[in-house]
Amino acid sequence: xxxxxxxxxxxxxxxxxxxxxxxxxxxxxxxDTNKWSTCYWWGNSTGCTNGGAGEVQWFQPxxxxxxxxxxxxxxxxRSKNGYNYTSGMISSHDKYAFQYGYxxxxxxxxxxxxxxxxxxxxxQKKIWPPEIDIAEHLGYAPNNMHMTLHYxxxxxxxxxxxxxxxxxxxxxDYHTFAVKWExxxxxxxxxxxxxxxxxxSANIPSHPMYLMATFALGKAWSNVAPDSxxxxxxxxxxxxx
Numbered sequence: 001x002x003x004x005x006x007x008x009x010x011x012x013x014x015x016x017x018x019x020x021x022x023x024x025x026x027x028x029x030x031x032d033t034n035k036w037s038t039c040y041w042w043g044n045s046t047g048c049t050n051g052g053a054g055e056v057q058w059f060q061p062x063x064x065x066x067x068x069x070x071x072x073x074x075x076x077x078r079s080k081n082g083y084n085y086t087s088g089m090i091s092s093h094d095k096y097a098f099q100y101g102y103x104x105x106x107x108x109x110x111x112x113x114x115x116x117x118x119x120x121x122x123x124q125k126k127i128w129p130p131e132i133d134i135a136e137h138l139g140y141a142p143n144n145m146h147m148t149l150h151y152x153x154x155x156x157x158x159x160x161x162x163x164x165x166x167x168x169x170x171x172x173d174y175h176t177f178a179v180k181w182e183x184x185x186x187x188x189x190x191x192x193x194x195x196x197x198x199x200x201s202a203n204i205p206s207h208p209m210y211l212m213a214t215f216a217l218g219k220a221w222s223n224v225a226p227d228s229x230x231x232x233x234x235x236x237x238x239x240x241x
Contacts, residue, residue, distance in 0.1 A: 014180075029066055047061075047081060058083040059087055096211065104176055107213075109137040113229055116218055117215050120211075120213075145195075161198050178190075
């Protein structure tokens with residue numbers, strides 16, 4: 001993750017100078033808990049879910065696996081806390097947040113009915129909206145990637161600007177997914193190519209946001225529920241953030 005500053009890297013290739021302020025290559029055999037938690041901010045040692053979003057899994061720390069430079073978020077069909085599935089997630093809330101910058105993930109998404117995997121930003125103020133969905137993927141449509149900004153206005157508690165791109169099967173190989181967030185614009189990238197741009201500065205978040213990668217299950221907005229064809233266990237594989 002980068003912010004404008006002294007020369008170190010130039011991720012968006014936009015002529016500006018950038019300095020890296022956060023990264024994780026997931027080396028070693030355990031998650032760096034100085035950077036990440038394995039639940040939403042309201043969760044605890046027993047796990048968590050986001051029932052308001054329609055998730056049907058219970059997030060568990062043992063479904064977050066680091067091995068040979070890759071983070072594996074695993075989904076399993078097992079009963080836990082009244083849910084029929086468990087899965088893994090990571091969140092940098094209260095450990096790392098940033099206001100404006102460039103964030104990128106290299107990952108391979110899971111394929112299967114009911115899978116709902118996302119690389120996204122949440123508000124460190126712990127309010128909703130805003131929400132920045134950098135790369136949101138529904139496993140029943142593995143060639144589609146969704147990019148969305150959720151925001152509020154003086155007259156509406158929730159509005160959104162959403163786009164999607166139909167490309168390769170994102171479960172077949174690794175790709176990079178990124179957003180460049182500045183006061184007057186937001187630009188979404190897949191494999192370094194721009195696929196969405198938003199420029200209404202009145203609705204662009206202007207306070208710190210934290211990072212999340214979540215392997216949720218559920219119907220989402222147009223997904224289908226897990227069924228007998230859904231493969232378990234399955235993995236959301238992340239090379240770096």
